Amino acid sequence: GAGWIAVAGYEEVPEDGTLASRMEDVSVCLYKVEGEIYATDNQCTHGDAELSEGLIQDGCLIECPLHEGMFDIRTGKAVSPPCTRDIRSYEAKVEGAVIYLRTS
Ligand code: FES
Known part of the structure; x- marks a missing residue:
């Protein structure tokens, strides 16, 4: 079933920046935009980056x-070439200054 996994402290993610983390055995990328946290896979689907x-x-x-291909961090959708395959996005929540991602 679904659950939540702690992946980082809220303050560890720089404003308008990223932080690499792990959720179980998956490498994920956390983003902070205007104080909001987003999360996707960290591995590009086009190559080794x-x-x-x-x-x-x-x-x-x-x-x-x-x-310089691009993905939408809210949905994981590939939006700019050479990226064509979407990445996964993860539902994130912040509780007590800790970031949690939803497992599926
Ligand atoms: Fe990401 Fe090519 S490896 S755009």
Whole structure:
């Protein structure tokens, strides 16, 4: 069944920045935009790159550091070439300054 897993402290994620973390055996990327936390897979679906090394654009997109493809951090949708396969996005919540992601 679904549950919540603690992945990082809220203050560990820089504003308008990213933090790599792990949820069970999955490498995830956490984002903070205007105080809101978002989470997706950290591995780009186009190649061997970690999205946590990329830049947040327009407040809702992550630009891959390797070939500048982009994903929507809210949905994981691939929105810019060469990325065509979506990444997973995760529901996040903050409780007591701790970030939790929902497992499925
Ligand atoms: Fe991410 Fe190519 S590896 S766009």
